[in-house]
Amino acid sequence: MHDIAMIRSDRDAFDAALSRRGHEPVAEKLIDLDARRRAVLTQLQEAQNRRNAASKAIGQAMGKGDTAEADRLKAEVAEIKEAMPALEEQARTIGEELEAALAIIPNLPADDVPDGAGEEDNVEISVWGDRREFAFKPKEHADLGPELGMDFETGAALSGARFTFLRGRMARLHRAIAQFMLDRQVDTNGFTECNPPVLVNDAAMYGTDKLPKFAEDSFFAADMSTRSKLFWNAMPEDFETQMSETAQGEFRAKLEGMLDRADTAEQFWLIPTSEVSLTASVAGEIIPDLTQPIRLTAHTLCFRSEAGAAGKDTRGFIRQHQFEKVELVSICAPEHSEAEHERMTGCAEGILQALGLPYRKMLLCTGDMGFGARKTYDLEVWLPGQGAYREISSCSNTGDFQARRMNTRYRPEGEKKTEFVHTLNGSGLAVGRTLVAVLENYQNEDGSVTVPEALLPYMGGVTKLKPAA
Incomplete structure (x- = not known):
């Protein structure tokens, strides 16, 4: 959500920033709606003031015995009272129209975000790790997985396309990855572990910018x-x-x-990511002390209808309707958000490095960023079976965009006035996609998969996934 006062103060700058995201100019429309709303509110305030003054004058006229004046004033008060509900309704209607218009406008990009139309214009920041040299042609996980317990057929029979049934040691490896990620983010990186609901209300989805823009991409529990x-x-x-x-x-x-x-x-929404639950946990609050960022993490189920991704990655475990993710969320003071963004991205990178998975760090361009982001880093892991880098984490700084929608503020030390917090979110990491990366990078010629050393403490003595006999 944007600050209408900021838009009024420099409409040209606002429209110029929006144009970097391919958005048409809207400042004039927003300022006009705001002016109409404020004009009606002024009328309403003047009517209230006149009603109060007339009501007081009635008593004075009665005290002087001037019944004619008292009757005139009573008629005026009655007329004002009759007119006020219409003014109140008009102010409410225009206010709702203004809020609805603001709600569908994306966040403004940070100055250092590159301009571009899509993913081809993203900028590579760094590359980590050496790609493994295979003495055989590496398989994609969709070909490798079924013999190891990645059951696509049963998942589809139970629930349809984009659902998978994991069995045996494959399920154990998936759980091990999630446990390792969560332990690392809590014990090493200082995030507070949470176990939030995966069903949330409209307010939580709206506050974290998932409504109304992305309703079709989410599952709704009627x-x-x-x-x-x-x-x-x-x-x-x-x-x-x-x-x-x-x-x-x-x-x-x-x-x-x-x-x-x-x-x-x-009625509820199934969360597309626990960013929703974690960030909305501070909705409506005035945080008394934000000298240090609030850092939260959770491992949850996530649900996406993938309405905007029809036809993409229909084969395999990359894009599922139900999946798991270890999410990272930070709530901080504005002056800390840029450093916190770098730190959060580093926390996600640390998981890939500990697992020995080659990846690259990308700075997304204006045309590829999410709706609520002002700056985003994507981490793309190398998948030898596909011979391509694929996104495994997205870490975004939303500035005060979500905070304004949630009305979440803090009180700077020594100040009486409150300010909006900044919120950040990132994957630390997507569990299913990490499983895919492990399968493809640690596969052996006989179809087995070696368990990465970092996951051995979670595998109960299992060091290798082997094809069914």
Whole structure:
């Protein structure tokens, strides 16, 4: 969310920054809406002041015995009271229109973010690790995995495309990766471990900029009312003639029970990342002491409909509807956010280095950054089976963009006035994609996969995944 006062102060600079992201100019429209809202609020305030003054004058007129003046003032007060609800509704409507317009405008890019239209314009910052030289042609994980317990067929049979069923030592390796990541971020990097909900409300999704822009990319858990209405609407118009009298009674009783429960049922979103839960945990707060950043981490299930990625990575374990991630979130003072962004990215890099996985660090251009980001680093791990680098972590500084939506502030030391915090988020790392990277980088010619040394303490003595006999 953007500060309308900032937009008013320099509309040209705001539109110029937006144009770097390929966005059309909107400052004039926003300033016009704000001016209309403020004009109505001024009218409302003047009406309230006049009503209060007239009400006070009624008593004075009555005290002087001037009933004619008192009656005139009473009529004026009644007229003002009758007009005020319309002004209040007008101010509310314009305010909602302004907020809705602001809610769909992306964050402004930082000055050092390169301009560009898409991923081809991202800038390589650094490369780490030596790519392994294979004495055989390395396989992609989708070919290597099934013999080791990566069951795509059962996942699809149970839930459809983009779901996978992990078995045996493959499931153990997946769990080991997550445990190793979480322990490293907590014990080495000082993040506080959390176990947040994976079902959240509209406010949490809106505050972390996932609504309204990315509703179609998220899974929604409909409440009882929604489900019962869908159920009712799905019935044929002549269903009563198609059911026995007993069946009709049972159906109506069941439906009425659903509708009764719907009055108290809630609706939820399945989190696309625990960035939502962790960041929204400070929504609405005034943090008294932010001399040091608040650093949170969690290992959770994540859910994405991948509506914006139709046809991409349909084969294998790269892009799933349900996956796991160890997320990193920082809440800090504005003067610390740039350094915190570098630190967070380094914490994610440390996982790849400990696992011996070659990767490169990319600075995303304006056309490839996420909606809420002002600056983003992507870490792309080398996959020898694919012969390509693939994203495994994205670390973003959102500045005060999310904080304004959540109304999360802090009180600088020695100051009475509060300021908005800065929020940052990053993957530390995506568990499934790390599993893919381990499989492809540590595969052997016989189809087995050697367990990286850093994961051995979590594997219960297993040093290698071997194909089923």
